[in-house]
Amino acid sequence: MIEILTTGAANCVQDLGRFGYLDAGVSRSGAMDAPALELANRLVGNDPNAAAIEVAIFPFRMRFDRAALVAVTGADLPVTLGGTRYPSWWALPVSAGDVLELGLPRRGARAYLAIAGGLIVPAVLGSASTDLKSRWGGLEGRGLRRGDRLETGFAPAALGGLPAGFGLDPETIGRGAADTGAEVPIRVLPGAEYDVFDQAAVDALEAAAWQVTEDANRQGYRLSGPELTLRQKLELHSHGIMPGTVQVPPSGQPIIQLAEANTCGGYPKIAHVIEADLWRLGQAPVGSRLRFVRVDRRQAVAALRAQRVLIDRAAAFAALARKDTARPELLTALSRRDTNS
CATH class of the missing domain: 2.40.100.10 (Cyclophilin-like)
Incomplete structure (x- = not known):
């Protein structure tokens, strides 16, 4: 279980979207930055489509009732846990009672927070995504409020040899500074x-x-x-x-x-x-x-294929890190950034 401490009405539960109902007037919804949500889930070992939190209003703060493995992706912003600063695109273990805070983005507009096991919310037309316009999905079809509590699925949180967690270098997944x-x-x-x-x-x-x-x-x-x-x-x-x-x-x-x-x-x-x-x-x-x-169409298809390759490669590195966190070379290969940055 997690508790929302500080938030804004635009922050909401999202997955990759609600597909197959356009002919009935139902929009896709889902994450505004779908690759970031998918990679947040892949970092913690979730299904790519697991429900996570999209954060567009900052600061955002939440408290954990039990140990968990979490990941923050998307915008370049400060992530603070127990007084320690972490970068974005990072997976880290949390303990019961820990408060996680996402600060104002330096670049970008939205962050994605995934928790191992995913968020447990009712599916509407096959998706957990919040449609704020139609007021359905997610948590009662609305943005998150202070005091909201969300159930999470169970998943092991230990990281063994990487107690500070591990992360991705945005440059390696097509997220260089030039893009923002x-x-x-x-x-x-x-x-x-x-x-x-x-x-x-x-x-x-x-x-x-x-x-x-x-x-x-x-x-x-x-x-x-x-x-x-x-x-x-x-x-x-x-x-x-x-x-x-x-x-x-x-x-x-x-x-x-x-x-x-x-x-x-x-x-x-x-x-x-x-x-x-x-x-x-x-x-x-x-x-x-x-x-x-x-x-042209050929270039559009090639760009999508290239993006898919980068996502799958990053997901493979994350899976390796979770399975063999005692190998120090993984921290170098995956993070390439100081956790104090």
């Missing part, structure tokens, strides 16, 4: 109505630095930049859309649909963010700037 710099590169494919936009709009899509406005949440981000205009007036019936769809309403300012995306809409679609880059949007805070980069 002044302009976040976002690869896109042309949308269904791409050719209906005038040449100035097509040029501006890639040339401009698009700012994430304050109108940003799990449903989508409204961007600010040059006005994107059509060659001619266009009327569309509502049709299916997905996370990553870049729509352009009459204002000419794009909207990117995200984890809790509407399942249908009638605005023209100028682009689609490739699946391998959706996590970058999840880690782009309000005020950050996005730079769209057009790619």
Whole structure:
């Protein structure tokens, strides 16, 4: 059992999402940074889809009623346990009564906290993910509150020869500092109505630095930049859309649909963010700037395959560390960072 001590309404229980119900108007939900949630689970030996906590409001504090193995991934932020500072992308053992705190991110926007054994919450349509828009899933369909208590599954917490835990170097899993710099590169494919936009709009899509406005949440981000205009007036019936769809309403300012995306809409679609880059949007805070980069389908598929290879490689290292923590070379290979950083 864990108890929430400090939190915000946007912090919630998530897994990898709710699939197969778009035709019924049910959005995917799930983690805004799915690879980070999966790797948090893989670090502690969970199923990749186990329920974990997505943290978007900081500081976040929680207390453990029993010993456990936990992992924090996602944003680059300070992790504090019993007065000791750890980096993110780290798995560490906790004892009964320990308080874990996640501080303000230095880079990124969301952290993921997985506990060995996973969180025990009722599944809704096959998923534990919270849909804040529809108010179902997770813990009563809402964000976490102070005093909430969540049941966890049982799993051994011992780490033997690595009492300080072990972690991953973000550089080795495609999470370098360049990905969270002044302009976040976002690869896109042309949308269904791409050719209906005038040449100035097509040029501006890639040339401009698009700012994430304050109108940003799990449903989508409204961007600010040059006005994107059509060659001619266009009327569309509502049709299916997905996370990553870049729509352009009459204002000419794009909207990117995200984890809790509407399942249908009638605005023209100028682009689609490739699946391998959706996590970058999840880690782009309000005020950050996005730079769209057009790619083709072959490049989009290759990027997704490369991401999968990095995730599986990191998961294999984590499994090795949990099974043979007496080997000191593992700490060098896996962490490559000082736990006091």
